[in-house]
Amino acid sequence: MLDAAVRTFGQRGYMAASMDEIAELAGVSKPLVYLYLNSKEDLFTACIRREAKALTEAVRAGARPDLPADRQLWSGLTAFFTHTARNPDGWAVLHLQARTHGEVFAAEVAEVRTEIVAFVTQLILAAAREAHRDPDLREREVAGLAEALVGAAESLADWANTTPGVTARQSAATLMNFAWMGLGDLMAGRHWTPPDESDEPAGTDGGGPHGAGVTAAQAGRTSPVR
């Protein structure tokens, strides 16, 4: 039933979605929907919580603390964009619908977002500590970097899910180039190159119609080890 609800809320929007439609898609009667979940509000809240949990679990599973910092970031980003590409309705519920229909729903996703920012902050701090024993990135600055990274990822996920032919791997590569290499390096023609697909867990591609894993600009370059 939640599958049907996420699909309906994600595709039609919270306002336009009707309980009739959700019941029909779920193959159950409308009274049964109300029996399990009191109201449209409760059903929507249940959708937000389920999708938030699935997303944070996917990102946490993708972060691999055994890898060097750039590969950790790459695997976390790939997990994030793979999840949002495979669950576009869930992402629309979380990032668009939940923030557009009142403060109660917005507060639900704000809490999850705070958790994700804290998680990313710890990853960046750990990587900075590893890179130089006397870290000169102060905690507050790292918190700002984590906010920037999360905001960039959210924005790119919206864009990827509404732009035909952008794969999860392409989105991850774009953000990796942006966040790890920086525009300064990109302007000078220096790119970050994703590791071979054979190194990756199977199926990290978004499965879009044009499933090429890397962009032309990145193909055939060697990875600049820093």
Next chain:
Amino acid sequence: MLDAAVRTFGQRGYMAASMDEIAELAGVSKPLVYLYLNSKEDLFTACIRREAKALTEAVRAGARPDLPADRQLWSGLTAFFTHTARNPDGWAVLHLQARTHGEVFAAEVAEVRTEIVAFVTQLILAAAREAHRDPDLREREVAGLAEALVGAAESLADWANTTPGVTARQSAATLMNFAWMGLGDLMAGRHWTPPDESDEPAGTDGGGPHGAGVTAAQAGRTSPVR
């Protein structure tokens, strides 16, 4: 009257804000508010449009096409964060309230955001063309980079406006380090250093209680020219 409305909507939220309160703050009678603007919805829409216009004008005025790409980005970011720090209620209306209270308001800000992303895309393309005559950044990848940059800036502005003591200059420096240098350089201890304050137009600081313009980590470094 719009000043009073933006302040009330920004600080109390769209739902909690009352027309009585806005009229009182504006020093006019409630019938007069309704005479000028039909309804709370119309008043809120007028606030969104005014704040969107002010923000885009501030960013466009900050972008200085005569400067090298990194200084252009720096001046644009400084203009953006200075504007959002000085107009926290306007920013809350645009980025929080307008997206939280229904699809009509959300569509208003989505349109402005699309414009800003297009503007940033053109800036990045121009900088890339300047940097190397045969640009290997494809238009689609640049569109992705622009989405990432805008998302990062939005996220940082929310954070700066809710974190005591973060100045506009600090936010701009954090995003400059993130977006221009990249985490890879930061991990290796390489930072982007803002130009001397004396080079800047007056008053680019957010005016927070701890108005130090640069973070400790950046003070006294020379700018890595790339």
